[in-house]
Amino acid sequence: MIEIGLIQDIISTFLLVVGAFFVFLGMVGLIRLPDVYNRLHATTKIGTLGAFGVMLSIVAKVGLEPIGVKAITVGLFILLTAPVAAHMIGRAAHRHGVGLCKESVIDEYGKEYNK
Amino acid sequence: MKRYILYSMFLGLIWCFVHGTVNFNNFLIGALLGPIVIRPFRSLYGFENKISYQKVIRKIPKLMRYFYVLFIEIIKANIMVAKIILQPKMDIKPGIIAVPIRTKTNTGITAIANTITLTPGTLTIDVSDNKEVLYVHAIDASDPQGLCDSIRDDLEEYVLEAFE
Structure with a gap:
């Protein structure tokens, strides 16, 4: 006889492991990738799914309790704000003259705003 | 004025979600706080555009x-x-x-x-x-x-x- 609580626990743990794994990958990417723009790829995309996975795991654990509803809200706000933050960091970096890494093949933005 | 009420209700709903419990009291608090948030950032809310409910x-x-x-x-x-x-x-x-x-x-x-x-x-x-x-x-x-x-x-x- 399998109880509902057990299934809930399994789903919640699974989502938590997936989320934590993706956050870990994001940190590895932050160290391994060569320049600020490539690092932003790692932190925004992977950070989003990682944090969202952790939030979903909370929801799976407690259901629609106050803390679960808050978790959903936080997840949605992360989904909305992470791209905006990445965009502002990338733009500020480029305008301050942070160059692209030497593997880069093309830079059409630099041609436009060359100061 | 109509626009203020519409956006306030939306913000009230968001307040409920941030608070965690969705009930009428929380919704009312959020909706009353709404205009205070909307007023300074009026230019961001696109008051001059018309909205049609059918389109939405x-x-x-x-x-x-x-x-x-x-x-x-x-x-x-x-x-x-x-x-x-x-x-x-x-x-x-x-x-x-x-x-x-x-x-x-x-x-x-x-x-x-x-x-x-x-x-x-x-x-x-x-x-x-x-x-x-x-x-x-x-x-x-x-x-x-x-x-x-x-x-x-x-x-x-x-x-x-x-x-x-």
Whole structure:
């Protein structure tokens, strides 16, 4: 006889492991990738799914309790704000003259705003 | 005034979600706090544009399809970046390319910029001053034309349908 609580626990743990794994990958990417723009790829995309996975795991654990509803809200706000933050960091970096890494093949933005 | 009430109700709902319990008291507190938030940022809420409820309701299926596509793309993006990170030898060809866009409204441009950032291998850096070109950093920029085409055909269609 399998109880509902057990299934809930399994789903919640699974989502938590997936989320934590993706956050870990994001940190590895932050160290391994060569320049600020490539690092932003790692932190925004992977950070989003990682944090969202952790939030979903909370929801799976407690259901629609106050803390679960808050978790959903936080997840949605992360989904909305992470791209905006990445965009502002990338733009500020480029305008301050942070160059692209030497593997880069093309830079059409630099041609436009060359100061 | 009508606009204030509409947005206040929306903010009241958000307040309920942030608080955690959805009930009438919380909704009322949020709705009463709403105008205080809206007033200083009036210019951001587009008070001069007209909204028609019919148009908003007709957009709902398209919005749902857009979010479905976005969800699939986010999963794909994560797997792709994870693969790049876990490769023992880093061979990437990053670069910034200019992508022409067809959307004209501010909402549409915001939506497409955020969508590009959340989808595989691309990150929006800036919008040009005349709002016609997005500068996109791609983790694999060996084929700029192909990337422009894929953004135009795969993503912009949905954004145009859902937000314009």
